[in-house]
Amino acid sequence: MFGIIQLNLCKLFNRNLRIKTINNGHKTFSTKPKLKANVFKSVIGLEIHAQILSESKLFSGAKNTFASEINSCVGLLDAGIPGCLPVLNKRCVEAGVKTALALSCAINEVSMFDRKHYFYSDLPSGYQITQQRAPLAGKGSLIFPVITPANNSKPYYKAVRIHQIQLEQDSGKSLHDDELKISLIDLNRAGIPLMELVFEPDLEDGEEAAALVKELILIFNSIETCSCKMEEGALRVDANVSIHKEGEPLGVRTEIKNIGSVRGVAQAIAYEIERQKIVKIGGGVIINETRQWDAISKTTIPMRDKEVVQDYRYMPEPNLLPLHLNMNGNESDELVNVKSIQKSLPVLPQGLRDELINKYKLSETTAIIIVNDPVLHKYFQDIINSNQLRSPKLITNILINELLTTCNKNKTDLEKCPISAKQLGELIDMLESHELSLNLAKLVLQEMFHNQKSPQVIATENDWKQISDDKEIRKICEKVLGSESGQKMQQQYKAGKSKILLAIAGEIKNKTNNRINMAKVMDMLKELLK
Amino acid sequence: MSRLTTLSIKQLSRKFDEKSICPKELTIKTFSRIKEDNKKLNVFTALTEDHAIRKAGESAMRINDGKKLPLDGILVSVKDNFCTKSVPTTCASKMLKNFTPTYNATVYDKLEKAGAILVGKTNLDEFGMGSGCIDSIFGSSKNFWSEDYNNPRICGGSSGGSATSVAAGFCMASLGSDTGGSTRNPASYCGVVGFKPTYGLLSRHGLIPLVNSMDVPGILTKSVDDCLQIFNTIAGPDKLDSTTIKKPFNPIELLKQIDFKNLKVGIPREYNCEGLTSEVLEAWTKMADFLEENGAQIHEISMPYTTSSIFVYSILNQCEVSSNFSRYDGIEYGHRADDETSTENLYAKTRAEGFNNVVKNRIFAGNYFLLRKNYDKYFLKALKVRRLVSDDFSKAFKNVDLLLTPTTLSDAPLLNEFVKNHNRDQCAVQDFCTCPANMAGIPSITIPVKLSSNKLPISLQLMGPNFSEQLLFSTAKFIEDSVDFLSNYHKM
Known part of the structure; x- marks a missing residue:
């Protein structure tokens, strides 16, 4: 069981990676330098900017729509027009509070806004x-599972503390043309609401960081406060990385900015740790700098930094009053009501995993895999809810092993898999x-990929139903045993060569095009050869 | 001086109803006078004659149709740091010389919707940083009461253009702004009523900020009645300004009679400061005596942090200025220097060219105070002292209902004397009596009470606790009636 799961873990991650394969031409990390690097401990802290899923911007009331025409979603405030004042978008506060509650953070009854000054176009x-x-x-905390796809180590849980969550404005976008010496500016993003989540440096490597980001995405998806579309910049990860020898104080850290994918997080941090080790072993010094993850060359490179x-x-910020929240649950006032948001929180990923483990007696690993993919989880829920007698283990096996394989074979994302939960449920019943x-x-699965017929119909039409009828099995067995080669094998068996039974079974399997119930065949053969 | 311009808004409005005056004719006449008199006064940064005549025509039609709006046909001017849609808003700075907003400041919008007609935008010290109305790219405005326009008096500032436009009868009312006294100071020198409301009663949306936490729109008029009418028109919550008071605003009515027996008026001794002229001191003392004669209780009190106010103001002003002015980079609007070698160079040259030295000095100082290493020492400490200044008022208002003080220390100085001092020192003297009210956010009104021996206006200031506008206006009205300063205009 466990072996199958691990094998398919790779499939699962391959699937996730498939989208990004365009950039995955060469691997820098297949050959890790074999230095005495294991004496170093690495320390990772993440800062994550998550765009809040909202209709309008944080302070200006302009629309918050991705991929709109350039400079078409810009309020006067977003363009810095003098005299315009910020007006706080209540929906963004609610989203921030919801996120903070989902991460068990201490909500501040009163928070304030500040101005952070720097010149940029x-x-x-x-x-x-x-x-x-x-x-x-x-202060908050999050416990999340870590599964490493590359090595076959056992999944484990990791705890990370949250330092704080703050609301802030996103900046616009600049496009510099070095040759023409011009800069183009799009202010559509300026003023989009962001939540900055600052985590304590409790992580040890890139895989833990990636797993944390993965878990956050699951949480965001369930509470619907961030689209998490990393390719649109809706979720951006900065990683602080340092290494030190055991017993020594923490090393100087570098910051990797704006990592744009979950695997990128793991790879960028792994690269940076190795880079720092090589520098230190070579007698060099790590400098506090900002680096950029280049997803193509798979390296971190120093950013042209302010000296x-x-x-x-x-x-x-003098134009915004302190932000007061309603903590006592009174419904009368206009403030954002923390208690009612708390009540509206859906079951979070950890709760879903616990349900799979406790209610359906699934293994932790299975629970992690199923919950990690909302599509799989939805399939599972739909299949089991329409018939509680179905075996959860069988369902998850089919989902994790067979359905994913079929999708891979057909080069289709699970999200776009045409097979319905109803079809899968019937397939499981037939099994x-x-x-x-x-x-x-x-x-049958492969066939269902192309037509919407029920598995019963498909199996019947193609004559794929398993031969399980005892009389029929006896007939087939007797026929094989009665043949020339069958009689030979019978003699060998009776002479004590018990393994020959498998060869007989193999012949029966071939004769029936692999359609016969092999367990029953084995029983039948033993009976006939008594 | 035209008899018409000594009418109150209500009186003029009645004449419109009676059809004895037509708004359009009045507007055309006024413009011909503005064009003549403004040559020596230099009040406006822009005149909006075409707009005004068109609007006056609309007013006239509404009046004829019996659909008159409350301020139909009433001419107003607006300080050139309020955004006015399609009318340039320059802040008297090269930086915004070419800036034409696409929106109206809320307070102006309300005036326009009530039928008021904009005659023009008025001069100020660049971005409101000054108290003389002299540091403007349009040159200095001159005091209407100057004995000799070749050796003029300053009109005070920064809303000097607004005060002069009212004094000269170019309009019935003007919107100014008041950060440390910028409405009350020129009102005092120009012999008009100047009102600074409780912070949060008038929207700042569209007022180009100087110091957000102290800025309030101010109102300048000839009379207390006019001032109140304008205030009632433009006050109230604005969802575009989060710092406005959320409670719906109920128009204020003057008290029919002031209960003098129960009126306690405080005379803070710290306002009897160095530089206060004997004439102003005398006017102040006489007014206190007069109120006492009418039954009020006069209490001499102490407000020990008064003298700290100007230093606190200076630091907080510079900090907010350095922050607010980061936006002027020449990218989206405003002046842009001709240097495209790099973004940094473009910024630097744009800002070097766009601002005058006063603005630049304040930006430098503010950035210094806000540095991480200086923040606690200057900014935070200034906030603490600001609280002490504010506490002075809270304590005072436990014992008295109103404070009576001078507005300015003297009558209007001569321009050529005034410019001998550095801008910082000018402000330190000029804003001494007005700036504490901005620290505390409380309402304050200045009323002219007499002419000095130089035949220049002398004014006094009333301050009250937050939301005490009704008592403030009523008391100001009582004083106005008793001193009959308006008669000085008739004599001119």
């Missing part, structure tokens, strides 16, 4: 409104009643 006001002194939420440490000259063998089921 896509920051029209010359400052970003953020929450530096008193953020929306403080001096930036002083952002933080100042309280349970021995109407189909696993091998026949695979054929």
Whole structure:
């Protein structure tokens, strides 16, 4: 059981990776330098910017729509027009509170906004409104599973502490043309609401970081506060990486900015750890710098950085009142009501895994795999809910092993798989009643990919039903045993060569095109040869 | 001086109803006078004659149709740091010389919707940083009461253009702004009523900010009645300004009679400061005596942090200025220098060319105060002292209902004397009596009470606790009636 799961773990991740294969031409990391690097411990902290899924921007009321025509979603405030004042979007506060609650953060009854100053052409006001002194939420924690696809180590749970969650504005986008010496600016993104999630440096490697991001995406999807479309920049990961020897103080850290995919997180951090090890072993010094993950060359490269440490000259935002939240649950006032948001929280990924383990007696690994993919989880729920007698283990086996394989074979994402939960449920019923063998089921699955007929119909039409009728099996067995070669084998068997039974069974299997119930054949043969 | 311009808004409005005056004719006449008199006064950064005549025609039609709006036909001017749709809004700075907003400031919008007609945008010190109305790319405005226009008096600032436009009868009312006294100071020098409301009663949306936490739109008129009428028109919550008071605004009515027996008026001794002229001191003392004669209780009180106010103001002003002015980079709007060698160079040259030295000095200082290493020492400390200044008022208002003080320390200085001092020192003297009210956010009104020996207006200031506008206006009205300053206009 466990072996199958691990094998298919790779399939699962292959599937996830398939989308990104365009960039995966060469692997830098297949040959890790074999240095005495294991004496180093690595420490990772993440800062994640998540765009809030909202109709309009954080302060300007302009639309928040991805891929709109350039500079078409820009309020006066977003363009820094003088005299315009920020007005806080209540929906964004609600999303922030919901996210903070999902991450068990301490919600601050009163939080405040600050201005963070720096000059940049896509920051029209010359400052970003953020929450530096008193953020929306403080201390929280998250426990998440770590599965490493590359090695076959056992999944484990990791805990990470959240330092704070703050609301802030996104900046616009600049496009620099070095040859023409011009910069183009699109302010559609300027002022889009962001949640910045700052995590404590509790992680040890890239895989843990990637698993954390994966878990966050699952949480965001279930509470619907961020689209998590990393390719659209809706979720951006910065990683602080340092290494040190055991017993020594933490090393100097570097920051990898704006990593744009889950696997990128794992790869960028793994690369950076190795890079730092090589520098240190070579007697070099790590400098505190900002680096960029290049997903094509699979390396981190230093960003052209400001030479001096930036002083952002933080100042309280004078045009926004302190943000008060309703903590006591009174429904009368206009403030965002924390208690009612708490009540509206859906079951989070950990709750779903617990349900699979406790209610359906599935293994932890299976639970992790199923919950990690919302499509699989939906299939599971639909199949089991329409018939609680179905075996959860069989369902998950079919989902994880067979359905994914079929999708891969047909080069289709699971999200676009045409097979319905109803079809799968019936397929599972046929397996349970021995109407189909696993091998026949695979054929039926492949057929269902192309037509919407029920597995019963497909199996009947193609004559794929398993032969399970005892009389028929006896007939077939007797026929084979009665043949010339059959008689020879019978003699050998009776002479004590018991293994020959498998050869006889093999012949029966071939004769019936692999359609016969082999367990029954074995029993029948033993009976006939008594 | 035209008799018409000494009418109150209500009186003029009645004449429109009676059809004895037509808004359109009045507007055309006024413009011909503006064009003549403005040559020596230099009040406007832009005149909106075509717009005004068109609007006056619309007013006239509404009046004829019996659909008159409350301020139909009433001419107003607006300080050139309020955004006005399709009318340039320059802040008297090269930086915004070519800036034409696409939207109206809320307070102006409300005036327009009530039928008021914009005659033009008024001069100010660049971005409101000054108290003389002299540091403007349009040159200095001159005081209407100057004995000799070749050796003029300053009109005060920064809303000097607004004050002069009302004093000269170019309009019935003007919108100014008040951050440290910018409405009350020129009102005092120009002999008009200047009102700074409680912070949050008037929307700042569309007011190009100087110091967000102290800026309020101000109102300048000839009379207290006019001032109140304008205030009632434009006050109230605005969803575009989160710092406005959420509670719906109920128009204020003057008290029929002031209960003088129960009126306690505080005279803070710290306002009797160095530089206060004997004439102003005398006017102040006489007014206190007069109120006492009418039954009010006069209490001499102490407000020890008064003198700290100007320093706190200076630091907080510079910090917010450095922040607010980061937006002027020449990218989206405004002046853009001719240097495309790099974004940084473009910014640097744009800002170097676009701002005057006063603005630049404040940006430099503000950035210094906000540095991580200086934040606690300057910004945070200034906030703490601001709280102490504010506490002075809270304590005072436990014992008294209103405070009576001078508005400015003297009558209007001569321009050539005034410019001898550095901008910072000018402000330190000029804003001494007005700036504390901005620290505390409380309402304040200045009313002219007499002419000095130079035949220049002398004014006094009333301050009250937050939302005490009714008592403030009523008391100001009582004083106005008793001093009859308006008669000085008739004599001119």
